[in-house]
Amino acid sequence: MRVHFTVNGRPQEADDVWEGESLLYVLRERLGLPGSKNACEQGECGSCTVRLDGVPVCSCLVAAGQVEGREVVTVEGLADYAKERSCGTGACGTTLQDAQQWQAKPASDSQTGEGTELSPIQQAFIDAGAVQCGFCTPGLLVAADEMLEHNPNPSDADIREALSGNLCRCTGYEKIMDAVRLAAARQAEGV
Amino acid sequence: MDFLRPASWEEALAAKAEHPTAVPIAGGTDVMVEINFDHRRPEYLLDLNRIGDLAEWEVGEDTVRLGASVSYTRIMQDLRAELPGLALASHTVASPQIRNRGGVGGNLGTASPAGDAHPALLAAGAQVEAESAARGTRLIPIDEFYTGVKRNALQPDELIRAVHIKKADGPQQYSKVGTRNAMVIAVCAFGLALHPQTRTVRTGIGSAAPTPVRAKTAEDFLNAALEEGGFWDNGKIITPSVAKQFAELCSGACNPIDDVRGTASYRRHAVGVMARRTLTWAWESYRGARRASEGAA
Ligand SMILES: Cc1cc2nc3c(=O)[nH]c(=O)nc-3n(C[C@H](O)[C@H](O)[C@H](O)COP(=O)(O)OP(=O)(O)OC[C@H]3O[C@@H](n4cnc5c(N)ncnc54)[C@H](O)[C@@H]3O)c2cc1C
Ligand code: FES
Numbered sequence A: 001m002r003v004h005f006t007v008n009g010r011p012q013e014a015d016d017v018w019e020g021e022s023l024l025y026v027l028r029e030r031l032g033l034p035g036s037k038n039a040c041e042q043g044e045c046g047s048c049t050v051r052l053d054g055v056p057v058c059s060c061l062v063a064a065g066q067v068e069g070r071e072v073v074t075v076e077g078l079a080d081y082a083k084e085r086s087c088g089t090g091a092c093g094t095t096l097q098d099a100q101q102w103q104a105k106p107a108s109d110s111q112t113g114e115g116t117e118l119s120p121i122q123q124a125f126i127d128a129g130a131v132q133c134g135f136c137t138p139g140l141l142v143a144a145d146e147m148l149e150h151n152p153n154p155s156d157a158d159i160r161e162a163l164s165g166n167l168c169r170c171t172g173y174e175k176i177m178d179a180v181r182l183a184a185a186r187q188a189e190g191v
Numbered sequence B: 001m002d003f004l005r006p007a008s009w010e011e012a013l014a015a016k017a018e019h020p021t022a023v024p025i026a027g028g029t030d031v032m033v034e035i036n037f038d039h040r041r042p043e044y045l046l047d048l049n050r051i052g053d054l055a056e057w058e059v060g061e062d063t064v065r066l067g068a069s070v071s072y073t074r075i076m077q078d079l080r081a082e083l084p085g086l087a088l089a090s091h092t093v094a095s096p097q098i099r100n101r102g103g104v105g106g107n108l109g110t111a112s113p114a115g116d117a118h119p120a121l122l123a124a125g126a127q128v129e130a131e132s133a134a135r136g137t138r139l140i141p142i143d144e145f146y147t148g149v150k151r152n153a154l155q156p157d158e159l160i161r162a163v164h165i166k167k168a169d170g171p172q173q174y175s176k177v178g179t180r181n182a183m184v185i186a187v188c189a190f191g192l193a194l195h196p197q198t199r200t201v202r203t204g205i206g207s208a209a210p211t212p213v214r215a216k217t218a219e220d221f222l223n224a225a226l227e228e229g230g231f232w233d234n235g236k237i238i239t240p241s242v243a244k245q246f247a248e249l250c251s252g253a254c255n256p257i258d259d260v261r262g263t264a265s266y267r268r269h270a271v272g273v274m275a276r277r278t279l280t281w282a283w284e285s286y287r288g289a290r291r292a293s294e295g296a297a
C-alpha cells in the first residue's frame, strides 16, 4: 500500500508498504531516515520515539497505515521543530533531502556541535556529555524536548517520569539528567 | 494482509461483520508487538484510529462512558476525580510513550490477567459496551467479561465502543507489585474501591488467577463486618483482626501460577499484603473526608 503523511513539516509518501509494517520501518527503510533507532521492536526501549501529531510514541508500535494523513516529527527534524516553535511562523519544516543529509557536525567539530544547527536539547546533550554510544540518544532527545515544551521548569522527578520509557545502557542516566536540567535552565534564560 | 481504515464507527462495524477474523488495532501496543515478532499474521488489520468518538468520554450522573480508545494519559490527566482507581492503575502502565497510545479498549481486547485496567474496573464496577452491525449494542457486566486466559466475552463480529464505569462515590486505591516502577508487567496487582453510598467495598485482583477476578468472599466478609461494627457511621479505624481476615480471604481468592515473574505462593502472599494496605489507605481517606465534612458542618 501507499502511505501519505507529513514528516518533519513536509508532506511525504511511502510506496510498497507492507500492511503489517511499523512506522519505524517506513521511516528508516523507505524514507531513509535512520535517526529513529530500532532496538527492541516491542515498546520497551524508547529508542524509536517520534512525535505523532505532537505526542511522543514508540514508532515501532504504530502501524504504517495508521499514520496516513498525520504528522510525524523525527529526531532529524528536531532542530527545525524547536526553531519553529520559538519563531512561530509555521513556514519552516525540513525537506526529506535535508533530513536525510542531517548530521550532527558536518565539516566541523564533532565534539562541540559547532557548524550545524542543533536544537537546544541536542546542544545540551553534547555539552553535558550525555551521549556515549548514542543509540538511545534520538529517542531521549524527542522525549525530553516534548517534556520541556509543556513543562519548562521540570523537577528531577518530572524528568525521570518523562524519560522512564527510554533505556540507556551506557550512561547511568546521570549525565542525561544533567543535560535536561541544562536545557531547561538555558530555556529559562532565553539562551 | 489487508489494512482496513474505516472512517466511522458504522463503517468499522460493517467491516468487522464482513471480516470477523479482522484484528482491530487501536494503540497497537499489543497488536504491533505480536506482528513485529511474527506471532500473529492477521488477514486483516482494522484500524480504529480514525474514529474520533472512540477517544472521547462523557461524564454522566452516575457513570463515565469511556470511549474504547481514550489513552491512559488522558485518563490520568482528565478523569482522576471521577475514576481515581483507574487513573492510578493507568499511571502504572509501561511508560509515557505507551500510555499515550494504549487504552482500556485494547486492554479489554487482550484480556491478559496482568492488564492493569481490569482490577480497577472490577473494583469500581463497570459494563463493557459491545456492538455489532447485526445485533446492535449490548452491555456486558465486567464480572462476566473475562472468560479465560486472554479470552473475553466478545463475539467475532463485535467491537468495544466504550466502557461504562461507575463514578467514584468514595476513595479508591490501586497497588501493583513489580521489580521497578516503570515498564513493569504486574507480578500481581490489587484494586479496591469503597462505595459509601451502598456501604460496600469492591475488589479486583490482577495476575493471580487465569482471569482478573474479584475477591467476593473477602468482600462479603468485610461488608458484613463493617455493617455490624457500624464503621460506616462511626468512622472508626478498621479493627486489625478484620483487616487481617480480609487480607487472608483475598489471598484465598487467588489461583496463581509459578512463572518467570513470581511464584504462586509469593503472589498469594503479596495479594494479601496489598489487600490490607489498600484497605487501610482507602479507609483512612474515607475517615479523613468524614472528619472534614463533620468539621465543616
Ligand atoms: C512495553 C510495553 C509495556 C506494557 N506494559 C503494560 C502494563 O504495565 N500494564 C498493562 O496493562 N499493559 C501493558 N502493556 C500492554 C498494552 O499496552 C495494553 O494492553 C494496552 O491497554 C493495549 O491498548 P492498545 O490500544 O494499544 O491495544 P491494541 O494493541 O491496539 O489492541 C489490543 C487488543 O485489543 C483489541 N482491540 C483494541 N481495540 C478494540 C475495540 N475497540 N474493540 C474490540 N477489540 C479491540 C485488538 O484487536 C487486540 O486484540 C504493555 C505493552 C508494551 C508494549
Ligand atoms: S524499538 Fe521501539 S521501543 Fe524499542
Ligand code: FES
Pocket (backbone or CB within 6 Å): A130, A131, A132, A133, A134, A135, A136, A137, A167, A168, A169, A170, A171
Ligand atoms: S549512550 Fe549508549 S545506550 Fe545510551
